Amino acid sequence: MAAVTALGHIGVDTTDIDLWRRWGNLIGAVVVDDTGDSLGLRLDTEAGARILVRSSTQDSFAFAGWEVENEAALKGICSRLEAAGAQPKDRPDLAAERGVVDLVTFVDPDGFVAELYWGRMSHVRNRFLSPHGVDFSIGDMGIGHLVLGVTDFRRTMAFYTEVLGMVVTETMNIGGNRVAMVRCNPRHHSLAFAEVTSARPRVLHFAVEVDHLDALGAIRDRLLDEGFPISRDLGRHPGDGVISFYQPMGDAFEVEVAWGTTRIDERTWPQRRHDRPYWSWGHRPLTGAATALGADVE
Numbered sequence: 001m002a003a004v005t006a007l008g009h010i011g012v013d014t015t016d017i018d019l020w021r022r023w024g025n026l027i028g029a030v031v032v033d034d035t036g037d038s039l040g041l042r043l044d045t046e047a048g049a050r051i052l053v054r055s056s057t058q059d060s061f062a063f064a065g066w067e068v069e070n071e072a073a074l075k076g077i078c079s080r081l082e083a084a085g086a087q088p089k090d091r092p093d094l095a096a097e098r099g100v101v102d103l104v105t106f107v108d109p110d111g112f113v114a115e116l117y118w119g120r121m122s123h124v125r126n127r128f129l130s131p132h133g134v135d136f137s138i139g140d141m142g143i144g145h146l147v148l149g150v151t152d153f154r155r156t157m158a159f160y161t162e163v164l165g166m167v168v169t170e171t172m173n174i175g176g177n178r179v180a181m182v183r184c185n186p187r188h189h190s191l192a193f194a195e196v197t198s199a200r201p202r203v204l205h206f207a208v209e210v211d212h213l214d215a216l217g218a219i220r221d222r223l224l225d226e227g228f229p230i231s232r233d234l235g236r237h238p239g240d241g242v243i244s245f246y247q248p249m250g251d252a253f254e255v256e257v258a259w260g261t262t263r264i265d266e267r268t269w270p271q272r273r274h275d276r277p278y279w280s281w282g283h284r285p286l287t288g289a290a291t292a293l294g295a296d297v298e
Contacts, residue, residue, distance in 0.1 A: 002068065002076035003165025006142030007190045008120065009047065009065035009098070010206055013056035014250055020053045023249070026222045027208070027257060028134025028215070043136040043143060043208065045128040047120060048099050050143045051208075059250030061203035063105075064146055065098070065115040066164065066184075074102055074118050080163045081106050081116075088116070109155050110201035112148060132218070135211040137261070141187040144207035144258065149196035153178045156193050166191065169264065170239050181239065188240035188262040205246065207256035213243065216259040220245055235282020246283070 014020055021039060024031050029041040032049055040049025054062070068074050081088040086106040094115065095103035101119025108114060130136075136143070150156040157180055160166045166182040169189050173179070177196065181189035194204070210216050224230065231254055232246040244258035 001165050002073035004066040004077070004116070004184045005069055006067045006140065006185055007064060007144065007146060008067040008117070008142055009050050009052060009115075010143070010146065011052040011054070011062035011065070012249075012252075013054055013058065013060045013062045015056060015059055016250060017053060017055045019250065020051075022226065023223070023228065023247075023255075024051070025131060026226060026228070027219050028130040028132040028136075028210075030128065030131065042128055044138045045126075046122055046138070050138070059252035061112075061206070061253055063113040063115055065117060067120070067142070068116060068118045070118055071102060074104065074116060077116060077164060078104055084159060084163050086159075086163070091115075109152065109159050110148070110150050112201070112203070132215075132222070134215050134219070137209040137211050137259075141185045142190055144209050144256075145187070145190050145192060146206045147204040148191070148193040149198075149200075149202045149204050150193045151195070151201050153180070153193070153195040156180075157182075160191060160193075169269070172239075183264060186263040186265075188264060203253045205254035205256050207242075207244070207258050209242070209258045209261055211259075213259050216243065216245075216257060219257055223247065230286050232283040233286055235284070236280040237283075238280045244283075 017037065017039065021031055024041040029043055032040045032042050038054040041051035042048065043050045068077060078088045086108065088104045088106045091103050091105050095101065095117065098117060099121040100117040103115055103117040105113065105115050160182055161168065166184050169181045169183045171180045177194045179192060179194045181192045183189050229248060230245055231248045234243060234245050236243045241262045242258040242260050244256050246254045246256050249255050
């Protein structure tokens, strides 16, 4: 079955584009295509931008960009999207903007907007050079992961596994909330979702990963030195194994900056279920820091 292969890019809407411009520089991204009302954050050589930011009247997550291997895979998934009522729509205008061959938009069961594409044009002739010497862990695994708060756990599970072809890595219970982590490549998870107690679906956070632990620490120092709040400080998750910290970005969601995710060996990895708090140590809330997660999911 044709399946998505990576979380290739994300888009955010913001009331404070300078916040994202400054944040991007401090984590080691290169700010590109900066018009004043929109910009991109480049994290590697292969893509022109992995995080696309545009000015808006509210802070919100705009879209996720899921990559597929080729045209045949795109067509196969689009057929399943059509059958699932996900409203796939061919968007050659966005394909040109993103620097890909073909791109289709769709909506998931909770109305989250997503893009499905293949054939990203390589930017290898314009090598990525981080202003702070940071290497991001991307390669063929995508930029990191996305976490959603959803209204119907089973419906979301069926959509992302049966329609988009992802594979379950782990399921668990965190504070009474059912949570699943699913993958589309060796990264432990490219997507996680939790059934939230409120009726409003929302993005909880997205994560970017760096290649070196010292880079993670240096990013944290730079952000704190420049007055960026940290909502949950350094800690480690037992499942994917990352060491990370979280930041609130505007009023909408958090960003996790991480190092050291588990790579899955498909031959040996057992699907696991946990019924326990999901942390090994740390990730303690800092005094006075706001969090986009509220009381639904820790």
